[in-house]
Amino acid sequence: MxxxxxxxxxxxxxxxxxxxxxxxxxxxxxxxxxxxxxxxxxxxxxxxxxxxxxxxxxxxxxxxxxxxxxxxxxxxxxxxxxxxxxxxxxxxxxxxxxxxxxxxxxxxxxxxxxxxxxxRTHRAGFTGLPVPGKLLDRLAAAAADEGARLTPVLAPGAVDVLAALTRAAQAVQAADRRWSLEVIRWARPPGSSRKDGVPADAYPRTAARTEPHFPQRDYSWRHDWGGEEAEGASLGVPALLTTGGDGREEWLACGQALQRVLLSAAAHGVSAAFHTQALEMDLLREFLRHELCSGEHPQMIMRLGVTFDDKGAVRRxxxxxxx
The missing domain is CATH 3.40.109.10 (NADH Oxidase)
Structure with missing residues (x-):
């Protein structure tokens, strides 16, 4: 027994x-x-x-x-x-x-x-409160313990490249009906009782633009969905999560590293906003790998920052x- x-x-x-x-x-x-x-x-x-x-x-x-x-x-x-x-x-x-x-x-x-x-996942700008450098070091160590590398992107030129690639990928995907339909398949309309997908109040109806601008997914495509405008427009700290290999085992390791980073950040009042559009397009992902990731495979693009947003979450x- x-x-x-x-x-x-x-x-x-x-x-x-x-x-x-x-x-x-x-x-x-x-x-x-x-x-x-x-x-x-x-x-x-x-x-x-x-x-x-x-x-x-x-x-x-x-x-x-x-x-x-x-x-x-x-x-x-x-x-x-x-x-x-x-x-x-x-x-x-x-x-x-x-x-x-x-x-x-x-x-x-x-x-x-x-x-x-x-x-919680954040889908807008952050407050102006800084993310301490010592915390970024701890998050990098947490990712390394799980077999991945977390690299804060601090150089203005590199941040501009990440933002530009994100805007380019989002523009291409938004113009493709297949991409848009797939995104809104996982967007929950206001009042929905579904226990998966992104709730309508989990992103602002009109997001304040960060500088440089990192666009969010268009979960309200052809709909007037979304919550109140976000509390701030601070960029936060962009970061890349990479792995040496690019197979199933590395993807699982990356996910474990990601969750360890996110929980460690949350324990110190820091949230993450994700921008994976460019990583879903092979040419842009390869460009990132060679130009910003020293040959490692980019698995996640995120921004880390402080928010007082305390929305609910749904799970099956x-x-x-x-x-």
Whole structure:
């Protein structure tokens, strides 16, 4: 018979994992729970067929859920034992996680766990409050611990390049009906009861322009959706998350690094806004890799900053997620 403390830890880990970030809040994962093991599976029916044909963003999202599973188990006093891509014959099975040796959580782990449900994606400008340099160093170290590299982009010329590529990609995608329809598929209209996708109040109807301007997705395409204007127009600190390789294992590692960075940032009052448009276009992604990333593969473009935005979040119920 399964130990009650182990069962409680497994249940809590799955509950926590559903709060991981995902592209367009697609939540592209399911979980199987046996007596002493959790299986993390990709829900390929939620993949972006136009914007993410390779499944890269889907696996990054699932990697974020994997780190959340690990963190929740640690918070419940167990060191997780993880197998990544354990069965080549079952490509949708991305990882298995089981509770290992009993290990009391340290203060840093508890702090990450406390922010699993509090963390929010921001979709506008930030306040003018600065992000401390020491915190950026800590976030870079957190990403490195998970096998990725977080690089704050501080040189004005490099920031201009990132912003220009983001604007170019957004303009091309906005002019393509396929891209636009896919984005609004995951945009929730006001009053919607859906438990996935981006709520109408999660982005401003009219966003203040940052300088240089990093455009957001057009979740209100041909609709008058969106919340009140954002609280500020500060750019924050642009940053790149990169990996040495560019396969499924690296994408999962990137997702784990991303969630570790986001939870660490949230614990210090810092949020992230994502701008992955240029990374969804092969030519622009390759340009970034060679010109700004020293040959490493760019997996995420984000801005880090301080916001007092405290909007709610939606997640699918466990009954939809657990097999």
């Amino acid at each position: 399964i130990d009650r403390s182990v069962k409680a830890a497994l249940d809590a880990a799955v509950e926590a994992a559903r709060w991981a970030p995902s592209v367009h809040n697609t939540q592209p994962w399911t979980f199987s729970v046996s007596e002493e093991e959790i299986g993390l599976r990709a829900d390929t029916g939620r993949k972006l067929r136009v914007g993410d044909a390779s499944g890269r963003e889907l696996l990054i999202s699932c990697g974020a859920a994997l780190f959340t599973l690990r963190t929740a188990l640690r918070c419940h006093g167990f060191e997780p034992v993880v197998r990544v891509l354990p069965d080549p014959d079952r490509p949708s099975l991305l990882a298995t996680v089981r509770p290992g040796p009993a290990t009391p959580p340290d203060e840093a782990t508890r702090l990450l766990g406390e922010h699993i449900e509090r963390r 119920p466990l009954t939809d997620l657990v097999e």
